[in-house]
Amino acid sequence: SQQGEEDPQALSIQEGENATMNCSYKTSINNLQWYRQNSGRGLVHLILIRSNEREKHSGRLRVTLDTSKKSSSLLITASRAADTASYFCATDPGQTGANNLFFGTGTRLTVIP
Amino acid sequence: GAGVSQTPSNKVTEKGKYVELRCDPISGHTALYWYRQSLGQGPEFLIYFQGTGAADDSGLPNDRFFAVRPEGSVSTLKIQRTERGDSAVYLCASSPRGEETQYFGPGTRLLVL
Numbered sequence: 001s002q003q004g005e006e007d008p009q010a011l012s013i014q015e016g017e018n019a020t021m022n023c024s025y026k027t028s029i030n031n032l033q034w035y036r037q038n039s040g041r042g043l044v045h046l047i048l049i050r051s052n053e054r055e056k057h058s059g060r061l062r063v064t065l066d067t068s069k070k071s072s073s074l075l076i077t078a079s080r081a082a083d084t085a086s087y088f089c090a091t092d093p094g095q096t097g098a099n100n101l102f103f104g105t106g107t108r109l110t111v112i113p
Numbered sequence: 114g115a116g117v118s119q120t121p122s123n124k125v126t127e128k129g130k131y132v133e134l135r136c137d138p139i140s141g142h143t144a145l146y147w148y149r150q151s152l153g154q155g156p157e158f159l160i161y162f163q164g165t166g167a168a169d170d171s172g173l174p175n176d177r178f179f180a181v182r183p184e185g186s187v188s189t190l191k192i193q194r195t196e197r198g199d200s201a202v203y204l205c206a207s208s209p210r211g212e213e214t215q216y217f218g219p220g221t222r223l224l225v226l
Contacts, residue, residue: 004155031213042117042204042219043156088155092213099144099213100169103155 004089004104012110019076021107023089024069030094032065033101034074037086046074046087051094081113115139117218119205125224126195134190134221138207145188146215147180148204156204162188195225 004025013019025032031050035043049056049065049072056063062075076083086108090101118137126132138145144163148156158172162182170180177195182188192199202222206215 033214035217041202043206043217045214045216048214090155099208099215100146100158100161100172101148101156101215102158103148105153106155 004091004102006087006089006104006107008107009105010108010110012112013079015079015081015111015113017079019079019083019109019111021074021087021089021109023072023074023104025072025089025091025102025104026070027091027093029067029091031092032063032072033090033092034061034063034072035088035090035103037088037106043088076109079109079111081111083111084109117205117207117216119203119218119221121221122219123222123224125226127226128195128197130195130225132192132195132223134192134203134223136188136190136205136207136218138186138188138205139209139216140186141209142207142216143185143210144208144215145182146206146208147188147190148206150202150204150220152201159190192223195223197225199223200225 007022033048034046037043047058060077065072086106088106090103120135147159150156160180161169165185177193180190202220204220206217
C-alpha cells in the first residue's frame with residue numbers, strides 16, 4: 001500500500017504564483033524525498049530532507065518536515081509553466097541495508113502561462 | 114553521463130503470455146530498484162537489489178513476478194502468465210553506494226490485453 005497521501009490531488013495556478021503541496025505519511029522515517037514526474041514516465045529527484053531537519057531550500061524549492069505530525073510540504077516559488085508536472089513525496093523508512101521508497105499519490109500541478 | 118535506460122519503452126502482450134523487462138542502471142551504481150506505477154497512482158516498490166542479490170523482494174505481488182541481476186549491473190524483471198491487472202508502467206531506479214537519492218529510468222509501459 002502507498003505510504004503517503006498528498007494534498008491537494010490537483011492544483012492549478014497562474015505563472016508567477018507560489019505552489020504549495022502537502023504530504024502526510026504513516027510510519028517513522030529516515031528521510032523524505034520529493035520527486036517530479038512529467039507525462040507519467042521517469043521521476044526526477046528534487047530534494048531530500050532528513051528526519052532531524054525541519055526545513056531545506058534548493059533554488060525555488062522549499063521543503064519543510066514535521067515528524068511529530070508526520071507531514072511535509074513542498075513550496076515552489078515564482079512558478080513557471082515548465083513546472084507543470086506531477087509531484088510525489090516519498091518516504092524512506094531507513095531499514096538497514098535498504099532505501100526502498102514509499103510514494104504518495106501525487107499532486108498534479110498545472111501552471112498557466 | 115548516461116542515465117538509467119529501460120527497454121522496451123512500450124510492450125503490448127496478451128493475457129497469459131510471458132514478458133521480460135530490462136533495466137540498465139547508471140554505471141557503477143550498486144543499488145537497483147523496481148517499482149510499478151498504475152495510472153493515477155504513485156510508484157509502488159517491487160524489489161531491491163544490492164549488487165547481484167535481491168536484498169528485499171517484499172513488494173513483488175505474487176510468484177508470477179521474478180527479477181534477476183546476475184552480474185550486478187543489468188536487471189531483468191520477468192512476469193509469467195500475465196494478467197490484465199499487470200498493466201502499468203514499470204520503473205527502474207539505481208543509486209550509488211551510500212546515497213539515498215534514486216535515479217529513475219523512463220519506464221516500460223506494459224499493456225496486457
